[in-house]
Amino acid sequence: MRTDLLTDPVDGLDEALAAVDAFDRVLVAGLLRPQPAQAAGLAALAHSVAGTPLASLVAEAADKAAAGAAGEDHLVALAAARTALMGSVHDALTDRVADATGRPRAERSTRDTPADTPGANVLAAARAWLCDLARAGWQGIDHELVSGAGPVVSAMLPDPRLRRQATLLDGFAAELAASCPGATLERVPVRRWADLWTRALLLTLPGAARTPAADTVTGRLLPLGVDVQEHATAVQAQVHAVLEPSDGSAPRLVRAAVSAPKPDTVVGAGLWQLLRPRMSLLGAAGEGRAVELDAMPVTAEGDLVWDDERARTGESADPFATARVILSTAADPVTAPLDRHPAGIAVPVLVEGYTAEREDDGPLTFTLAGHRLTVDTERVPAASPLTPEAVAASGACLGLLRWDAGEFVLQPLAVETTVRKKTVALHAGAWAGGTTDKLGARAEKAATDSVAVLRERAGKLLRK
Amino acid sequence: MPVWERSSTARVVPPARPRKLAKVPFVELADGRLQGVVSSGSDIGRVYVSSIAAGTYAFACSTNNNRPCGGARGTFCNHIRALVGEAVLQYGAERVARYLKAETPGGEPDAEALVSVMTGTRPAQGDTSAAAPVFSRFLRHLAYLELEPTTAPLPEMQWFPATRTAA
Ligand SMILES: [Zn+2]
Numbered sequence: 145m146r147t148d149l150l151t152d153p154v155d156g157l158d159e160a161l162a163a164v165d166a167f168d169r170v171l172v173a174g175l176l177r178p179q180p181a182q183a184a185g186l187a188a189l190a191h192s193v194a195g196t197p198l199a200s201l202v203a204e205a206a207d208k209a210a211a212g213a214a215g216e217d218h219l220v221a222l223a224a225a226r227t228a229l230m231g232s233v234h235d236a237l238t239d240r241v242a243d244a245t246g247r248p249r250a251e252r253s254t255r256d257t258p259a260d261t262p263g264a265n266v267l268a269a270a271r272a273w274l275c276d277l278a279r280a281g282w283q284g285i286d287h288e289l290v291s292g293a294g295p296v297v298s299a300m301l302p303d304p305r306l307r308r309q310a311t312l313l314d315g316f317a318a319e320l321a322a323s324c325p326g327a328t329l330e331r332v333p334v335r336r337w338a339d340l341w342t343r344a345l346l347l348t349l350p351g352a353a354r355t356p357a358a359d360t361v362t363g364r365l366l367p368l369g370v371d372v373q374e375h376a377t378a379v380q381a382q383v384h385a386v387l388e389p390s391d392g393s394a395p396r397l398v399r400a401a402v403s404a405p406k407p408d409t410v411v412g413a414g415l416w417q418l419l420r421p422r423m424s425l426l427g428a429a430g431e432g433r434a435v436e437l438d439a440m441p442v443t444a445e446g447d448l449v450w451d452d453e454r455a456r457t458g459e460s461a462d463p464f465a466t467a468r469v470i471l472s473t474a475a476d477p478v479t480a481p482l483d484r485h486p487a488g489i490a491v492p493v494l495v496e497g498y499t500a501e502r503e504d505d506g507p508l509t510f511t512l513a514g515h516r517l518t519v520d521t522e523r524v525p526a527a528s529p530l531t532p533e534a535v536a537a538s539g540a541c542l543g544l545l546r547w548d549a550g551e552f553v554l555q556p557l558a559v560e561t562t563v564r565k566k567t568v569a570l571h572a573g574a575w576a577g578g579t580t581d582k583l584g585a586r587a588e589k590a591a592t593d594s595v596a597v598l599r600e601r602a603g604k605l606l607r608k
Numbered sequence: 609m610p611v612w613e614r615s616s617t618a619r620v621v622p623p624a625r626p627r628k629l630a631k632v633p634f635v636e637l638a639d640g641r642l643q644g645v646v647s648s649g650s651d652i653g654r655v656y657v658s659s660i661a662a663g664t665y666a667f668a669c670s671t672n673n674n675r676p677c678g679g680a681r682g683t684f685c686n687h688i689r690a691l692v693g694e695a696v697l698q699y700g701a702e703r704v705a706r707y708l709k710a711e712t713p714g715g716e717p718d719a720e721a722l723v724s725v726m727t728g729t730r731p732a733q734g735d736t737s738a739a740a741p742v743f744s745r746f747l748r749h750l751a752y753l754e755l756e757p758t759t760a761p762l763p764e765m766q767w768f769p770a771t772r773t774a775a
Contacts, residue, residue, distance in 0.1 A: 165614070287638075287639055287640065291639075301752075301755055302755065304756065307760065307762060308762050308763070308764055311764060311765065315764075318621060319621050321638065322620065331610075331613065332613065333613065333615070333618040333620055334609060334613040334614070335609075335615060335616055335618075336615060336617065336618045336620070339616050339767060340767060343764060343767075347764075355760060355761060355763075371770075373768045373769055373770060374623065374765075374768060374770050375621075375765075375768040376621065376623070376624065378762075378765065380761075380765040382761070399761065401760075401762065402757055402758070402759050403758055403759075403762050403765065404755065404756075404757035404758070405752045405755045406752055407749050407752045407753060408624050408749070409624055409626075409627070409629055409634075409698070411624055411625075411626050412626050418757065419757060421757075422757040422758075422759065423757075423759060443761070445761075448759075449759055449760055451759070485616075486616065487616040487617060487766050487767055488766050490766065520769075521772065522619075522769070522771055522772050523769045523770055523772075524770065524772050525770040525772070526623075526770070526772055548615050548616055548617055549615040550614060555769075587626075590626060590628070591626070593628065593629075593630075594626070594627075594628070595753070597629040597630050597633060598629060598633060598750060598753055599753060601633050601750055602750040602751070602754065604653065605746075605750065606747060606750055606751060606754070
């Protein structure tokens with residue numbers, strides 16, 4: 145990998161992000177009584193899309209918002225402009241990543257399926273809540289306003305077709321609730337909340353959250369690693385893997401995700417326990433095995449929509465061997481137009497021959513050929529044998545290349561270290577399917593007990 | 609803007625720390641209160657809904673059928689003490705102290721110091737009107753376990769990375 149390219153400036157990036165920041169600061173104080181600085185921020189956003197088909201719509205929305213008279217459609221137009229800017233940032237960064245990895249990009253298949261838009265009423269309610277948030281601003285949030293998300297989320301959660309919206313709103317509202325009242329906030333996660341707000345607002349539009357699995361794939365799946373994402377009441381595990389299609393076509397990178405809503409007290413090994421029964425791939429990835437797929441549904445973005453009936457666990461397959469032999473020839477998937485955002489960048493890479501360093505309280509870095517890459521060890525799940533210490537002592541690292549707050553960072557999925565002259569591999573997802581490790585087994589037992597208590601209570605109280 | 613403000617994945621709420629749930633199945637810092645549900649020591653079918661208000665430490669404890677707790681007269685009952693203990697395990701003492709606006713003398717607060725600071729102010733007994741909403745939040749919390757996992761991807765979860773360090 146050409147790490148030098150990851151630290152080179154990207155043309156136009158600062159300008160695009162400056163317009164994003166200008167808009168994001170507008171949301172801090174809210175749109176109820178806009179001040180001149182906010183009008184300037186809105187104008188900066190409108191100016192940045194002046195040469196695009198969004199131009200007139202956004203210019204009008206910015207004017208209305210600056211006058212304190214923005215309706216839902218205007219706020220949606222502003223969110224669209226911000227999404228377009230982040231999309232352009234995403235594209236510039238993924239082009240740079242492709243130059244660094246030297247890998248091919250998959251062709252985007254443009255097959256379209258009819259839009260299925262459930263839940264129009266509850267989506268309208270979500271939109272109204274989000275618009276109220278924008279008017280109040282992050283400094284204006286209080287418990288009453290934030291709790292308005294509760295009924296919306298409760299109505300959405302039981303419908304799996306609204307899971308994306310429900311999960312996002314639930315996680316976002318929990319953060320806002322923990323930060324109330326906004327008037328006394330010491331610091332505001334300016335970009336993050338603007339991201340979540342923008343995203344949530346666009347997902348209330350018909351067809352925005354559609355991810356049809358229009359195709360199927362057959363072949364051998366070679367897992368590279370497991371990435372875990374969680375907030376208080378949801379978890380998703382995403383397996384990154386190389387697919388060798390049985391028709392002899394070129395290998396490609398794919399993902400397979402499994403997610404579940406959860407009580408906030410289910411954490412650590414409890415997350416694996418919730419997800420494990422729904423996707424046999426977690427067990428296979430944990431054990432380091434390949435999986436044979438037979439007509440597994442797949443989206444145009446390379447997301448397998450997992451069905452255990454279409455998968456058979458195969459022989460053992462070392463992720464580092466997969467990374468060394470096939471990864472460099474595998475094509476990277478293409479991102480859905482609306483999902484183009486730097487926070488979504490997660491590109492599997494193998495790095496070797498680096499010097500690991502940590503200065504004082506700073507983050508761990510790997511220096512490769514004179515170029516530094518920051519390593520995000522925080523992203524490793526709690527129920528995992530992969531520790532920050534092991535990453536710091538490693539000689540090879542299989543990870544996800546990400547980008548946040550102005551720089552590329554490496555999220556470790558697995559490392560190789562040398563213990564008594566032997567190479568040992570440690571995987572973030574090693575306990576995904578269960579474990580015999582002493583610490584891991586204790587965590588499993590505690591998690592089983594916790595869920596048993598909750599299920600027992602639920603059985604008594606929910607069905608009364 | 610500082611790096612944290614420019615981060616899409618800035619950590620705002622630390623994840624809950626693991627704890628045993630048998631005694632206190634539900635704890636939360638919400639609606640300006642530390643509140644939760646505490647199992648009855650004697651009757652498996654009964655639970656107590658307990659709470660302490662931030663700032664005033666006004667306390668309340670009653671059964672889910674709104675019968676007042678006999679122990680919560682004049683001062684914190686054992687349910688409320690258990691609630692504080694488990695909240696400290698789940699969120700860390702510092703976060704609980706900050707939320708309740710309870711300043712403990714000396715360095716690191718713990719559950720015992722928190723209780724003693726709060727009871728030392730001779731807090732008033734609050735009314736039990738919050739019991740019903742707290743109990744319904746507990747039921748909503750339990751209902752999350754009944755929801756089916758899905759294998760359709762949730763791209764928005766990229767904004768919620770796992771966090772190795774708990775509260
Ligand atoms: Zn009591």
